[in-house]
Amino acid sequence: MPIQPKFRFDSPPDSAQRYFTDRDEPRAIFAKYLNANSTEEHQILNFYGIGGVGKSRLITEFVNSVKKSDRWTPLTLDMAQANLHESAAALLNLRNQLAKALPKFKFRSFDYVYATYWQKLNPSIDLSDSSFDILENSDLLTEIGTNLFDTLEAVPGLGIINKVAKLGKKANSAINSWWLKRGCSITQQLEQKQSNEIKLWLPAYFAQDIHDFLDEYPQHRVCVFFDTYEALWENNTSAGKFFEVDEWVRELVGHLPQFLFVIAGREKLRWLETDPDWNDVIDSHILERLSDKDSTLFLERCGIANNTIASAIAISSEGSPFYLDLAVDSYRKLLSSGKSPDITDFMGKTPRELLDRFIRYLDRNELASLKVLALCRTYDVDLFSALMKAFETGYSPVNFAEFNRYSFIHHINEHDFTISALMKRAMIDYLEKDTQIRVRSFLYHYFRDKITDLALEGAKGFSNFDNVSYYATDLVFNNEKRFDYLMLCGRVYQYQTKMADALAQYEKAVSVADSNLIEVQQARIEIATTQRQHGDEVAASRTIKKILEDCIVEPSDEIKGKALVQLGLCYYSLAQTKHEPALIEKCIECYQEGLELALKLEDAKQIVYTKLSLSTAFESIGKIPEAIELLHECKVLAKKNGFEHQYIDCLNGLARKYIIIGEYTTAIELAEEGLKRWQQSNFKRGQLVMCCHLLEAHFKLGNPKESVTEILTDGQTLSEDVTETLIIQMFEKSKSLWL
Incomplete structure (x- = not known):
């Protein structure tokens, strides 16, 4: 499209915010306040929402509706105008709007105090200067000009206080009446005050004139609209001075319970942090997206x-x-x-103007923080702190709660937050590719490092793994990191009994490892484990024997030890399904040789895993005391090292052994603890085994069927996902006891 200027004479007369769409609920809320007759209780309506969501358009609609009323007068302050950030200028603007709308309105107290403030701020300027034209329709200043400027009292050195004091004695009856009621006491209050002190009192004197007017015209109502309220902090971002910035607004509102105030901005008003009583009078509403x-x-x-x-x-x-x-x-x-x-013309980047609207009034540190957070699916205080530190955004993690008050931050729950989708998209569209890669890489490793135990990860709903998978997209890994990622995926899928998915990931890992024989062997061990758990012990045995042959070419005690244990497990499964006791002897030989290697390497996790397997083999040949002793050793070692998965496996083994020796109550206690832990980590295979123990123990105790109804139902559901033949056979056998 050829370059075109933004402002053209042939442009359509109606610019983009053309039709007021939807917003029925905010309009109904505003109408309720307009129709209310309360003039004694403060009323503050607060509408807040992300930039571009239509707050200013809503304010315009409200102002238009107020203009149609005979009772109401609308006053507006658009804080996007930098000159209105200063309280005196903003109050002067309100005063002039009201004087123009209601000519009967006289601002004698405010005009007097404002003129005093102005002259103390600018001592070289006399009242006759054109600067005082800013006070429109001021009968007080008009009287000063009429009665004093043509006398010696008009000399430049004579200040406003002296002039008003003299005027009070010779002016018309209305001003003389004001002088007696207000002016004399105001003069006494102003004489010793500096300009900065007078400025703080301007809201009070503004309100004093309002009260005098409403005493005479009680039926009249005024609605003050503040738009783009967040702009007040455009040049005042210091957290320590945050509440000082709009203190004059709170002071004005506090003086005027007769007014309705409507404040629109990006953030929810935080006045209750200065005084909890504000919570009783502020009615806040977030302005959501259009449907x-x-x-x-x-x-x-x-x-x-x-x-x-x-x-x-x-x-x-x-x-x-x-x-x-x-x-x-x-x-x-x-x-x-x-x-x-x-x-296709509308499927590219988000418009740059949208991003500019979003980030207006954010300081450099906030913007830098947004850039990295835009790439997060969600974040909590720990991730926020890590990102602020890693990318040196300049934003202090201590201000985490402060940051999350922005309307473009969505609160998922008490701890987790996310940036609105449109804001994310706009930020990412204009974020340098290199920065995106660096942030995504950081996020990937942040969550990858959190996965240390699959049982603990399962208890969290695999949330860390979900994040790892999300951030891995579009990242270019070297072979080492790619291998680690594929192996992690395989183990998680295996844990979730998604055996086909697990095998696919391990096969990819073998391909990625390529010439690194140790990594190839590690992946093949997991393939064999998955094949065995999938009920294909013959295929698993072939895979393991190939691994052991390769260990002769490139020796590795770690690989050999793990392969031997897996081979032992295959022999054990085959012994049970084919009823060949001789295979148990081969199984035990494999375990014992594997245990020697694990002890040599001081590999605590492999030691526990091997002893657990050996205890099951001992059970099958009647060595129950020896099996129980091994399991207690494993339980202590697993607990000491924080091996959650292996610890629960010990509970499983012990429950089984206590059933065999007739200690059914102890078996039930162990199996219930194990089932609860497996449920927390969503390990279906382990849950089904615990169900088997519970069904058998309750049957042996002679408990009624009602005591295991839920276990039977849960077990049946679990059996539909578990594919390991031996475990399915265990469940069918335990279930048959109750049928």
Whole structure:
């Protein structure tokens, strides 16, 4: 599209925020306040939401509705105007709006105090200077000009206080009455005050004039609208001075319970942090996105009749009116340039103007923090702190709660947060590719390092693994990291009894390892384990024997020890299914040789795993005391080293052995603890084994069937996911006791 200026005489007369769409709920809330008759209790309506969500348009709609009322007068302050950030200027603006709207309104106290403030701030400027034209329709200053400027009292050195004091004695009856009621006491209050002290009192004197007017016209109501409220902090971002910035607004509101105040900004008002009583009078409402239906309706009204294009824009906009405005402008520009708009014209980057709207009023440190957080699915205080430190954003982790008050931050729960999807997209679209890669890489390793035990990971719903998988997308790994990732995926899928998925990941790991024989062997051990657990002991045995042959070529005690234990497990399974006791002897030989290697390497986890397997073999040949002794040794070692999975395996083994020796109550206690732990980690295979023990122990104790109804149901459900033949046979046997 050729370059075109933004402001053109042939542009459509209606610019983008064209139609007030939806917002029925905010309008109903505002209407309720307009129709209320309360003039004694403070009323503050607060609408907040992300930039571009339509707050200013909502304020405009409210102002228009107020203008239709005979009872109400609207006053507006758009804090995007930097000159209104200063309290005296903002109050002067309100004063002039009210004087123009209601000529009967006289601001004698405020005009007197403001003129005093102004002259103390600018001592070289006399009241006759044109600067005082800023006080529109001021009968007080008019009287000063009429009665004093043509006398010697008008000499430049004579200040406003002296002039008003003299005026009070010779002015018209209205001003003389004000002088007696207000002016004399104000003079006494002002004489010793400096300009900065007088400035703090301006809201009080403004309110004093309001009260005098409403005493005479009690039926009249005023609504003050603050828009873009967050802009007040544009140049005042210090956390320590945060509440000082809008203290004058709270002071004004406190003086005027008769007014309705409507404050729109990006963040929810935090006044209750200065005084909890504000919570009773502030009615805050977040302004959410437009619905897809209303977004589409908006686009149709703007002339986008193509349903496909309108739908694409509506979905991409995620309900942001500002985004929709920009899309309509783009659509019209395409038409004016002679092109026929196509859906692909609206599927690129988010408009730069949208990002600019989002990040307006953010300081450099906040913006740097947003850049890294935009790439997070979610974050909590720990991740936030780690990112701020790693990328030196300049934002202190101590201010975590402060940061999360922004309206573009969504609170998922008490601990987890995320940035709104549209803000994320806008940030990422204009974020340097190198920065994206560095942040994603950091996030990948942050969550990868958290996965140390699959049982503990399962107890968390595999949330860390989900994050690892998410951040791995689009990252380019070297072979070492790629291998680690594939092996992790395989183990998690194996744990979740997704055996086909696990095998696929391990096969990829073998391919990635390529010439690194140790890594190839590690992957093959996991393949053999998965094959065995999938019920294919013959295939598993072939895989393991190949591993052992390769260990002759490139010796590795670690690989050989693990392979021997897996071979022993294959022999054990085959012995049970084929009823060949001789295979148990081979099984025990493999375990004992594997245990020697694990002890030599001082590999605690492998020692526990091997002893657990050996205890099962001892059970099958009647060596129950020896098996129980091994299991107690394993339990102590597993607990000492934090091996959750192996610890629960010990509970499983002990439950089984106590059933054999007739200690059924102890067996039930052990199996119930084990089942609870496996349920927390969502390990289905382990849960099914514990169900088998519970079914058998309860049967042996002669307990009624009602005591195991839930166990039977859960076991049946679990058996549909578990594929290991031996375990399925165990369940069928235990279940049959109750049928």
